[in-house]
Amino acid sequence: MPVDTRAARPRRYLMCRPDFFEVTYAINPWMDPSEPVDTQLAVTQWERLHGALVEAGHTVELIDPVPGLPDMVYAANGATVVDGKVLGARFRNEERAAEGAAYLNWFRDNGFTDTLEPDHLNEGEGDLLTTRSYILAGHGFRSSAAGHREAEAYFGRPVISLELVDPRFYHLDTALAVLDGDEIMYNPSAFSAASRATLERLFPDAILATDDDAAAFGLNALSDGRNVFLSRTASSLAARLREHGFTPRLIDLSELFKGGGSVKCCTLELRSAA
Numbered sequence: 001m002p003v004d005t006r007a008a009r010p011r012r013y014l015m016c017r018p019d020f021f022e023v024t025y026a027i028n029p030w031m032d033p034s035e036p037v038d039t040q041l042a043v044t045q046w047e048r049l050h051g052a053l054v055e056a057g058h059t060v061e062l063i064d065p066v067p068g069l070p071d072m073v074y075a076a077n078g079a080t081v082v083d084g085k086v087l088g089a090r091f092r093n094e095e096r097a098a099e100g101a102a103y104l105n106w107f108r109d110n111g112f113t114d115t116l117e118p119d120h121l122n123e124g125e126g127d128l129l130t131t132r133s134y135i136l137a138g139h140g141f142r143s144s145a146a147g148h149r150e151a152e153a154y155f156g157r158p159v160i161s162l163e164l165v166d167p168r169f170y171h172l173d174t175a176l177a178v179l180d181g182d183e184i185m186y187n188p189s190a191f192s193a194a195s196r197a198t199l200e201r202l203f204p205d206a207i208l209a210t211d212d213d214a215a216a217f218g219l220n221a222l223s224d225g226r227n228v229f230l231s232r233t234a235s236s237l238a239a240r241l242r243e244h245g246f247t248p249r250l251i252d253l254s255e256l257f258k259g260g261g262s263v264k265c266c267t268l269e270l271r272s273a274a
């Protein structure tokens with residue numbers, strides 16, 4: 001597709017400054033509590049991502065970070081917002097449990113009147129990715145199948161369950177990214193054979209990323225339909241995106257990799273009712 005046919009739509013995101021970011025526990029293979037974390041560098045890198053989104057014309061809301069919740073910087077996990085409706089998160093790991101209420105309170109304090117505190121496990125947009133026609137939902141490591149059904153009932157949109165099989169790609173947003181409408185990119189090897197078949201059937205034109213692209217957090221990307229913000233370590237994937245008419249915006253979030261996340265993890269999209 002020629003470059004000039006891609007159009008960005010201004011969007012609204014929620015982010016959380018990593019003022020209290022550190023790695024004190026390990027709940028995914030990227031986390032190593034014995035490796036030092038430079039919190040100030042994490043803040044600087046996060047500020048550059050924030051600045052890049054604002055510069056691209058987007059609105060970024062902020063939630064106050066809470067001491068003792070170091071993973072709160074990964075705002076994508078805090079909730080899922082579709083049509084102005086907010087499905088809160090329920091975390092699998094005790095270490096992150098308190099983030100669910102912290103995020104839900106932010107929504108209730110900021111004018112979101114339709115909110116649901118979930119009964120079943122779902123880690124927000126980490127595992128629930130919204131395309132034009134579907135909500136794609138990851139399970140296998142964090143969110144549960146019951147959590148998917150709860151999302152489907154609440155949002156009234158078809159939820160497609162996808163099984164993740166590689167612990168490095170424990171959240172769906174580390175293995176798959178929505179680019180525009182029903183255009184996606186993903187790493188086939190992160191999924192079970194049955195889920196790969198589902199993706200091939202629903203998204204025959206998807207961009208297939210390599211395992212190296214995914215291991216560089218290239219799929220933990222944020223697209224506004226034109227600009228795709230992604231880790232600067234994913235340069236080969238950036239080239240593929242350019243061929244498809246997107247404008248890659250390379251971001252260095254190396255310090256946030258230590259918690260197991262990158263661009264997408266740090267942002268939660270606030271989708272209003274159409």
Ligand code: ARG
Binds near residue numbers: 031076096264265
């Ligand atoms: N340390 C966090 C965890 O393991 C990282 C979450 C990354 N967020 C994401 N949306 N993939 O839960």
